[in-house]
Amino acid sequence: MAQVTFYFNVRSREQALCQLVGKAIAQKLSVSVLAGSESAAYALDRLLWELPQTGFLPHCAADHPDAARTPVVVDHRVELMPARDALFNWTDGVPGGLDRYARILEIVDQSDEARAAARTRWRAYQAHGITPEAIDLLELAKQARP
Template sequence: MTGVAFHFNVPARVPYLCRLLRKVNAAGKSAWVRLPAAELAALDEALWTFSQEDFLAHAVAGQGTVAHSPIVLSDGAAPDRPGLQVLVNCLADIPAGFERHERVLEIVGPSDEERAEARQRWRQYSQWGYTLDRHDVAAQGGR
């Protein structure tokens, strides 16, 4: 069964996603990242520049080929790239087909709106019988 983990109180989503995707990539996993369209370009750029030691190959869905990219960014629609192992969800809904991924990582900011939306997703996953992990990023010092 797909593992589902919520990362709560993420203060700055783009830098957090860069670090998270570095860990996913280091584990040899591929990822689909769903995030608001307003943050897509910022994450795309940050993945090229956030570290001088790391290179995180990635593609933006709908902008060229994603067939071999280990990290695919989209503003919601599923990319034309089968076999992505980790779904990183920063949007309010649960995408169709989430269960095809080994892991789902729900990224939740500190705003009341994001927390309320996350509670709905938490309830839905629970009703479907998934065991959920909770990580409070604020308690970990923003890591």
């Protein structure tokens, strides 16, 4: 059964995604990022080339010939997504194939709309027998300050 973690109170979903994907790569984890559409996958592709500013996060699409040996796969076609250590869900719903991932990560910004959608996904994970974990990134940032 996958471990599901919701990172909430995020100021910038995009920046949080890049930071968390970077941490996963540093831990030698294989990562998938599931986008909700082809245009969202393209936007994520551009983002991962641009952030962090001192480098990029190596990634490709699920149907790319190098996907099996690339640390990060970004795609909108869930049926093509390979089994990986972690899946970042960048969609509005609960992805299929939950058993293919050790961890599923959700990043939720501070908007009321995003919070409401996250609550719906939280309940959907519970309906699949998964008890999600919540991490408040705003609170963590406060604790990290001297």
